[in-house]
Amino acid sequence: MNPGIYAATTVRILRQLRTDHRTVVMITLVPSLLMILLYFMYQNVPPGPDGRSLFDRIAIVMLGILPFVVMFLVTSIAMQRERVSGTLERILATPLAKLDLLAGYASAFSSAAVVQAGLACAVAFGLLGVAAAGPVAWVLVIAILVAVLGVSLGLLCSAFARTEFQAVQFMPVLVIPQFLLCGLLVAREDLPDWLRWISNVLPLSYAVEALQEVASRQGTTGPMLRNLVVVVGFIAVALALGAATLRRRTQ
Amino acid sequence: MNAPSNSLAVDVHDLRVRRGSHLALDEVSLQVTRGSITGLLGPSGCGKTTLMRSIVGGQIVESGTVTVLGLPAGAVELRRRVGYVTQSASVYPDLTVTDNVAYFASLYGRPRSTVHETIEAVGLGSHSRTRADALSGGQLGRVSLACALVGDPDLLVLDEPTVGLDPVLRVELWEHFRSLSRRGVTVLVSSHVMDEADRCDDLLLLRDGRLVAQLTPRELRERTGEEVLEDAFLRLIRTRTGARS
Numbered sequence: 001m002n003p004g005i006y007a008a009t010t011v012r013i014l015r016q017l018r019t020d021h022r023t024v025v026m027i028t029l030v031p032s033l034l035m036i037l038l039y040f041m042y043q044n045v046p047p048g049p050d051g052r053s054l055f056d057r058i059a060i061v062m063l064g065i066l067p068f069v070v071m072f073l074v075t076s077i078a079m080q081r082e083r084v085s086g087t088l089e090r091i092l093a094t095p096l097a098k099l100d101l102l103a104g105y106a107s108a109f110s111s112a113a114v115v116q117a118g119l120a121c122a123v124a125f126g127l128l129g130v131a132a133a134g135p136v137a138w139v140l141v142i143a144i145l146v147a148v149l150g151v152s153l154g155l156l157c158s159a160f161a162r163t164e165f166q167a168v169q170f171m172p173v174l175v176i177p178q179f180l181l182c183g184l185l186v187a188r189e190d191l192p193d194w195l196r197w198i199s200n201v202l203p204l205s206y207a208v209e210a211l212q213e214v215a216s217r218q219g220t221t222g223p224m225l226r227n228l229v230v231v232v233g234f235i236a237v238a239l240a241l242g243a244a245t246l247r248r249r250t251q
Numbered sequence: 252m253n254a255p256s257n258s259l260a261v262d263v264h265d266l267r268v269r270r271g272s273h274l275a276l277d278e279v280s281l282q283v284t285r286g287s288i289t290g291l292l293g294p295s296g297c298g299k300t301t302l303m304r305s306i307v308g309g310q311i312v313e314s315g316t317v318t319v320l321g322l323p324a325g326a327v328e329l330r331r332r333v334g335y336v337t338q339s340a341s342v343y344p345d346l347t348v349t350d351n352v353a354y355f356a357s358l359y360g361r362p363r364s365t366v367h368e369t370i371e372a373v374g375l376g377s378h379s380r381t382r383a384d385a386l387s388g389g390q391l392g393r394v395s396l397a398c399a400l401v402g403d404p405d406l407l408v409l410d411e412p413t414v415g416l417d418p419v420l421r422v423e424l425w426e427h428f429r430s431l432s433r434r435g436v437t438v439l440v441s442s443h444v445m446d447e448a449d450r451c452d453d454l455l456l457l458r459d460g461r462l463v464a465q466l467t468p469r470e471l472r473e474r475t476g477e478e479v480l481e482d483a484f485l486r487l488i489r490t491r492t493g494a495r496s
Contacts, residue, residue: 008357012346019345019382086341093307094358094402095330249311249325251270 001099009096009104013078017112027074027112031066031120038062039128059130060215061184063139064207067117067147069175073168075109075154080167083158088246098243106151106239113147134214138224142214145231146207152238153203159245178204183212203234257321260285260406260437261306266315268301268460275301276460279315283439283453288432290451291441292484298460299441300338303408306439307335320405331359334399338410340391342398344384348375351383352397359402369401374423389416396424400431407431409440413447425450445481456484463491 017024042055082088091101121140124130132139157174161167181191181199188199188209199205210227217224261283268276276298283289291299304310305317308325317324320332342351353366370379373393378386383394396412407428413421425447428438432452440451448454449468456463456471464471464487468480475490477483 002360004360005358008354012343012350012354015350016343016345085344086337086339087343089309090335090337090341090398091358093309093330093333093335094355095327095360096358249309251311 001097001103002095005096006100006103006107009100010107013104013108014111016078017108023074024112027070027116028119030070031063031116032123034066035059035062035120035124035128055128056130057215058184059124059128060132060139061182061208061211063117063120063124063143064146064211065179065182065184065204066120067113067143068150068204068207069171069179070116071109071113071147071150072154072157072175073171074112075105075151076158076161076167076170077154077164078109079105079155079158080161080164084162089250092246092248098246101246102152102155102239102242105155106148109151110144110148113151114144117143117147132215133218134216134224135220138214138220139211142207142210142228142231145228145235146204149203149207149231149235149238152235152242155242156238156245159242178202181205182208184208203231206230206234258285259283259318260287260320261439262316262318263302263306264316264318266302266305266317267313268298268305268310269313270301274460276305279457279460279462281455281462281465283437285437286432286435287452288428288438288440288450289453289455290448291439291455291457292445292448293443293457293463295443297457299443299457300410301460302457303335303410303439303441307333307408309335331402332405334402334404334407336395336399336407336409336412338414340383340388340395342383342391342394345382347380347382348386348394348397349379351394352401355398356401361401361403365401365403369397372400372427373397374420389420392416393420393424404436406437406439409438411441411443413442421447445479445484448480448484456487458488463487 038059039055042053045054047053117140121136121143125136157170158167161170181195181202182204188196188205191199206227210224213221213224259282263279263281266276266279279302291302293299301310305312306319306324308329319329322329348370349366352370353363356363356366370376373396375390375393375397378390383391386394392412399407413424416424428440432438451468453467454471455465471480471483472478475483475486477486
């Protein structure tokens with residue numbers, strides 16, 4: 001890896017992102033607006049037996065899921081474009097290392113994710129009165145990690161999409177099942193065995209478990225940290241597999 | 252041609268490339284002298300791009316050797332020394348001319364000061380702050396060229412760089428290639444129009460994945476007795492195919 005090339009790549013991707021005003025606005029605002037939508041959806045729903053409102057329980061988990069979805073989409077399409085426009089083949093013929101490129105994409109979009117998650121957390125905890133038993137800072141950290149996870153999976157999936165249409169189709173294939181099985185709609189221990197096994201190999205399950213820990217327990221807990229380590233592991237594997245899909249020599 | 256190997260920019264020996272079931276290049280051997288302008292000529296689909304990609308190191312080859320600046324094609328050290336401009340302009344459409352060229356300057360580890368002069372050299376000084384997707388096709392091609400030139404390569408490989416350019420720009424571009432070659436840069440340039448062949452020091456004539464001949468424009472005229480290079484190329488092919496059947 002070369003720090004100069006990595007930095008230049010990150011700046012280049014951020015510049016490209018900045019020229020697309022609509023995407024910038026959507027990345028920044030959409031999760032926050034969806035949080036507000038959720039708030040009003042659950043306004044008239046009575047609190048559960050433990051005294052916590054349903055919105056509280058869902059909101060914290062959604063703070064992790066929304067950045068995942070948005071970042072996955074943005075990254076898979078951006079990288080797919082780079083692959084088909086000929087620029088990928090071209091920059092791979094320069095001294096650029098594959099890791100420079102992947103780390104550049106991950107850094108650029110993750111910094112967008114920091115802004116996005118920061119704003120969504122501010123809206124949720126400041127404006128909408130969401131309460132977590134554990135430190136709010138951890139919610140922010142997890143939200144950012146999940147966004148990075150979305151970036152790394154998006155980079156990997158872009159290799160399997162020939163067109164932007166196909167890239168978008170990975171969303172129902174890879175993102176929605178993770179959402180359904182992550183433990184938000186049905187607690188993971190209540191899933192049939194075979195579905196729980198599938199849920200066990202999906203990264204979002206671990207991120208959601210970590211968020212549920214922060215929501216319900218005080219302080220920094222061991223299970224939360226364990227879950228985060230698993231998420232980081234998934235990120236590393238997805239980036240490594242993504243690097244393997246970048247070929248300097250092709251047919 | 253038995254030039255000593257250190258005077259060769261490119262040395263291809265018995266190259267064979269298969270793309271799918273189709274043999275894209277077969278038994279291709281050729282030499283490109285350092286500091287020369289070599290034209291790679293032949294009809295569309297004859298294997299020019301495949302040959303260029305093999306030289307740049309982006310093509311999986313079946314057999315044969317490709318040596319570039321004394322190293323095997325695709326070697327890590329060559330990525331800094333070989334510039335490649337693809338046929339369709341591969342630049343970032345959503346960035347300005349300056350941002351595009353500056354990014355490639357950083358990839359090649361070149362100082363920021365080279366960006367401006369390179370943009371001037373391709374005649375885009377007045378468009379430096381224009382987004383690439385707002386440029387015409389010819390201008391876009393020159394941005395793509397600038398992105399390779401900014402790396403100050405020892406070998407510049409250009410795939411049909413003059414397609415779609417008006418005659419004045421074409422002449423200017425060829426003058427630029429000549430000035431590069433005077434500085435010792437080797438320029439390998441492909442074209443499917445023969446009228447550009449006269450501007451080259453050496454010609455590689457390719458047809459159906461095979462090298463028909465490697466010679467200078469003068470030799471081509473002498474060998475065929477034709478004054479117009481287009482006719483000379485045709486005659487060469489006819490005598491070849493006639494001899495084979």
